[in-house]
Amino acid sequence: MSNSSKTGNTADSAAKEAENLYTNGMEALRTGDALTALNCFGKAVGIERRPLYLSNLAFCLAKEKREFPRAISLCKEAIKYDPRNSVNFLYLGRIHLLAGQKKDAIRIFRMGLRNEKNQEIARELERLGNRKEPVLPFLERGNPLNKYLGLILKKAGIR
Numbered sequence: 001m002s003n004s005s006k007t008g009n010t011a012d013s014a015a016k017e018a019e020n021l022y023t024n025g026m027e028a029l030r031t032g033d034a035l036t037a038l039n040c041f042g043k044a045v046g047i048e049r050r051p052l053y054l055s056n057l058a059f060c061l062a063k064e065k066r067e068f069p070r071a072i073s074l075c076k077e078a079i080k081y082d083p084r085n086s087v088n089f090l091y092l093g094r095i096h097l098l099a100g101q102k103k104d105a106i107r108i109f110r111m112g113l114r115n116e117k118n119q120e121i122a123r124e125l126e127r128l129g130n131r132k133e134p135v136l137p138f139l140e141r142g143n144p145l146n147k148y149l150g151l152i153l154k155k156a157g158i159r
Contacts, residue, residue: 024040052082076092
């Protein structure tokens, strides 16, 4: 067997191991065991630095260890490498919620929905009481012009 063949097999087995760790981490997360999920995702990222592994690791870091700056950084890295995957935005938004940053979370969720329809993001926004953008975005939401224009447009059925 040639060296390139051995190297290919090693890379394949490492990728397979990372995929198995990711699958185990997702199962642990689904059952509410974020600490086990954290360990699985951490090992998966150590083997292969895939965006989905990074965003899941980031969420678990925020949930279990409250390491918000590091978690946000990891999620942003995932988005940088896979900006079209709304799941990365879902986790970044959830991290902001855990950090008590509701306004940032809503902004991130909306960005995720612009990239791809995602039922979980839609549910998060609904749960948070998704508000529409102000009628005049250059003015504060509480500005009387925005308030009354919004009310008028809503009653007219335009908004």
